[in-house]
Amino acid sequence: MTCGLGPFPSNGTLSLLPPTIDITHTGQELVLDGVRVVFQMTPGTEAPAEMNFYFPDFRALCMAENATHNLHNVVTLRGALVRDAHAWAGFIDESIAMFAADSDVSFASHHWPTWGTDNIVDYLSKQRDLYAYLNDQTLRYLNRGFTGAEIAEMIELPPTLASSWHCRGYYGSVSHNVKAVYQRYMGWFDGNPAHLWPHPPEKAADRYVEFMGGADAVLAKAELSYEEGDYRWVAEVVNHVVFADPTNMEARELLARTYTQMGYAQENATWRNFFLTGAQELRGIEVAGPTGQNALALMAHISVTQVFDAVAIRIDGIKASEHQFAINWTIAETGERHLLRLENGVLSNVANRHADDAVLSVTIPRSQLLLLIVGVVTLEALVEQGIATAEGDLSRLDSIRALLDPPDPKFSIVLP
Numbered sequence: 001m002t003c004g005l006g007p008f009p010s011n012g013t014l015s016l017l018p019p020t021i022d023i024t025h026t027g028q029e030l031v032l033d034g035v036r037v038v039f040q041m042t043p044g045t046e047a048p049a050e051m052n053f054y055f056p057d058f059r060a061l062c063m064a065e066n067a068t069h070n071l072h073n074v075v076t077l078r079g080a081l082v083r084d085a086h087a088w089a090g091f092i093d094e095s096i097a098m099f100a101a102d103s104d105v106s107f108a109s110h111h112w113p114t115w116g117t118d119n120i121v122d123y124l125s126k127q128r129d130l131y132a133y134l135n136d137q138t139l140r141y142l143n144r145g146f147t148g149a150e151i152a153e154m155i156e157l158p159p160t161l162a163s164s165w166h167c168r169g170y171y172g173s174v175s176h177n178v179k180a181v182y183q184r185y186m187g188w189f190d191g192n193p194a195h196l197w198p199h200p201p202e203k204a205a206d207r208y209v210e211f212m213g214g215a216d217a218v219l220a221k222a223e224l225s226y227e228e229g230d231y232r233w234v235a236e237v238v239n240h241v242v243f244a245d246p247t248n249m250e251a252r253e254l255l256a257r258t259y260t261q262m263g264y265a266q267e268n269a270t271w272r273n274f275f276l277t278g279a280q281e282l283r284g285i286e287v288a289g290p291t292g293q294n295a296l297a298l299m300a301h302i303s304v305t306q307v308f309d310a311v312a313i314r315i316d317g318i319k320a321s322e323h324q325f326a327i328n329w330t331i332a333e334t335g336e337r338h339l340l341r342l343e344n345g346v347l348s349n350v351a352n353r354h355a356d357d358a359v360l361s362v363t364i365p366r367s368q369l370l371l372l373i374v375g376v377v378t379l380e381a382l383v384e385q386g387i388a389t390a391e392g393d394l395s396r397l398d399s400i401r402a403l404l405d406p407p408d409p410k411f412s413i414v415l416p
Contacts, residue, residue, distance in 0.1 A: 006110050015297035023051060026094075040098060042066055042091040044084040052095055059104040061120070067092060067127040069111040070170040074134065075180035077270050082184040085177070089132035096124050123166060130167045133157065134174065138181040147190035148182030173268045202416050205243035215241050219251055226258060231265075234258045239414070242282070246415050255414070256282035278414040287410070299370045304331060304338055307373055308349035314404045317345035323403075325396055328354040328361040331369070332388075342400065360392035375401065 040052040046065040106120045107113040141151040152175040241251040256279040263275030329338040339353045382388035
């Protein structure tokens with residue numbers, strides 16, 4: 001089993017090689033280690049910052065992840081910014097115009113190459129029209145008043161695309177990509193006021209189960225639906241029983257069997273993996289989560305602002321609302337200044353500024369700032385060793401650490 005595009009990625013060491021040259025515009029050409037490369041900027045496609053590149057001396061075109069041998073994700077099920085399917089199609093069309101006629105091979109970050117100019121044009125043209133079709137048809141139905149969930153049941157690919165293996169939904173699906181296009185233009189709300197302020201899942205589940213006659217009645221009916229193969233309906237109703245009472249093992253096993261059947265039936269790898277992972281969780285089988293990673297090698301190359309931003313999104317806002325203070329930071333090697341302010345439950349940082357009312361001012365080497373932020377070293381120890389200097393109340397850093405809410409990389413997906 002793979003993750004859709006290919007085998008699961010390595011869980012090796014996290015690191016980052018900072019760029020020495022920025023690619024800023026389409027048509028930019030560089031000679032790298034004796035190889036000519038022409039770049040095409042494709043922002044907002046498979047990633048917020050993405051680019052294709054062409055090797056003119058080898059008549060070879062790299063489409064990055066913008067054209068792979070399947071339907072990609074307009075939004076990933078794991079979570080991401082919604083991508084622009086219209087722009088995606090436009091940039092593939094630009095690739096055809098700029099490079100295809102002069103290419104003997106097209107390849108990407110995943111999958112196998114496509115050989116021959118005519119095959120490349122046909123392949124890229126269908127990939128272009130794949131994303132354009134989903135975008136345009138979703139908007140057509142949207143303007144007729146249909147919601148994302150409704151449109152996802154209505155749209156089918158035309159035969160020319162549906163019969164092309166590289167357009168199949170092995171990774172992205174027509175269903176969830178249509179919903180992504182809807183989300184991009186309309187947001188989460190479908191206009192129905194019943195969906196404006198629903199109960200959260202657990203409270204709704206209690207009410208649903210009571211209305212349906214209790215858990216035993218729901219499960220008896222759901223077993224009949226299971227035998228009829230109506231797995232989507234079984235998943236919907238039994239999910240309420242599980243959320244109303246996660247200790248109901250009969251409900252959990254029925255839902256696990258249902259997800260297993262749904263997973264086995266999927267062409268789409270990410271759907272299959274979600275269904276089968278849900279079945280494992282319901283049966284109490286520990287699901288392998290991401291392994292612990294030492295990210296210091298990565299953090300050493302990101303900006304100080306990004307480091308502080310990463311801390312800010314872990315702040316418990318209600319607890320933090322009781323505090324109000326500012327800390328001045330100076331990076332010893334460069335003199336770079338930052339103001340870190342905690343106010344109204346928000347930890348904000350501003351570059352190139354210090355505050356006169358700061359309760360603490362710290363001058364510290366950049367490498368030690370990273371160690372300090374992740375708690376490997378203490379400010380008191382750095383000051384005692386002469387590595388950093390500080391004026392003011394050193395305990396304020398402890399106040400910030402006490403407000404941090406650690407993430408949970410192994411949160412449940414089918415249990416409350």
